[in-house]
Amino acid sequence: MKSRYFNFLFSLFLTLYFGPEGKAQSTIQYDIILEGGRVMDPETKLDAIRNVGILNGRIAMISSEPLQGKETVNVSGLAVSPGFIDLHVHGRSNIxxxxxxxxxxxxxxxxxxGIENLKExxxxxxxxxxxxxxxxxxxPYERFKAINKDEKILDELRGLSSSGLSSLSAMQDRIQHTYTIDIQSNQMSSVxxxxxxxxxEGGxxxxxxxxxxxxxxxxEMYQVFKLAGELNALVFTHVRQPDIISIQEVIADAMLTDAPLHIVHINSMSLGSIDMALDMVNSAQQNKFDIxxxxxxYTAASTRLQSAMFTEGWQQRLGMSYGDLQWxxxxxxxxxxxxxxxxxxxxMVIMHMMKPEWIQRGIAAPGVMIGSDGMPYSKLAHPRTAGTFSRVLGKYVREDQVLDLNTAIEKMTLIPAKRLEAIAPMMRFKGRIQVGADADITVFDPNTIIDKATFEKGLEFSEGIEYVLVNGTFVLKNGKTVSNVFPGQGVYGKFKK
Incomplete structure (x- = not known):
């Protein structure tokens, strides 16, 4: 990855000095100029009015001086931030x-x-x-494959992994139906x-x-963590039950095996014990464990009603009743x-199970990232699918002042990028507004940004996001989706062959 960075800087130098035709010159025409915005880089702590020059999909210049470009967009009065990085989504399509x-x-x-049949x-x-x-x-899928050797079933699941959302749900239900089957030693080796x-394949x-x-x-869990520790492969886990003991289980496995660990949605996993859960994570970090x-x-969770989460005794485990569930x-x-x-x-069901003060304390906690857990599309899907990041910036930064704007951006950009750098090296070039970084950029109005999706009325686009660039290409302009552009690139793990 370092060579990629220096190669870019060297080619940029040649272009700046010699120009595209080999003639010496002191200026360059960039592909895109973002002019006059409040540029915010969480790593260097830059927070100032600057012009940003984009060339060949990368940030090539950040300057207080005027820049020349093929396309110049005036973004004065707007924040120019690294594009937000969401480590936790479940939708698989452009919808x-x-x-x-x-x-x-x-x-x-x-x-x-995770996703089944990653290569495909x-x-x-x-x-x-x-x-x-x-x-x-x-x-879960690799476990399923080790238990089930029927090639007809496996071929069917290969077809489902990239198909419609109803088929996806059916596939995951089939996998979950094996959760009561104990793994044998030879099957564990296969897993x-x-x-x-x-x-x-890039996982x-x-x-x-x-x-x-x-x-x-x-x-069985210990063996998976042990493999992760041997490979230095990051584990992402939804813990066994929403309680402190389950959080202790994965932290203990990670400590004993030296496996890097990321615990997803700690708000819905710890509920009223969120302070203790955050303290355990913080203590692990202070003791140099990679957790x-x-x-x-949001104060509600969401999942499939047919999942194992709702087996007998769910009311006591989750502290909920039937009326707390929304179809x-x-x-x-x-x-x-x-x-x-x-x-x-x-x-799908929405589970109203958390209190606002738990969310506030979690958002304010240092180092805690923002992840949406965004669900597959449905008009009445959980609003986090559409509004997570705008809600943090609108409600928790501007309205409630739970944290400041710079800290919120860091939780959405730099911290998740740095979390993945050891397992997905290309993330070194994301989550930053710096020369050489990928031009993944979000431009928004801090005074108006807010989520619009609700539990009652369903999904709606957030408000206040004015421009979004992905790898130097506009996918959102003046708050509108740009048609027929597909600049998204695959992010791969370090083990890809």
């Missing part, structure tokens, strides 16, 4: 990506569950994505080999959502009768 780019996201990664999935998105994409290895093979670490396979034996976490800025297809609150009926047919 979800359009909502994400209207929320300022330039890189959206499926790292909790990456190929299916090549030159078709609005924003950058990538995924982890799906431990580990499957994981290594998928890492070689960004290992997705280990134990919470959807909660009967998995601790011994991080994230949260989303996505209709927006209705459930009763005992509708719960039982809908659990048989299957579908």
């Amino acid at each position: 979800e990506q359009e909502f994400q780019l209207h929320d300022g996201v330039t890189t959206a990664l499926e790292l909790e569950w 999935w990456y190929a299916s998105r090549n030159s078709k994505a609005l924003i950058n994409y990538g995924a982890s290895v799906s431990w 580990l080999e499957n994981i290594k093979a998928s890492l070689a 960004i670490g290992i997705g280990v959502p134990i919470g959807y396979l909660p009967s998995t034996k601790p011994e 991080t976490t994230e949260l989303y800025p 996505v297809d209709t927006g209705e609150r459930l009763t005992k009768e509708t719960f039982e009926a809908y659990r048989k047919t299957g579908g």
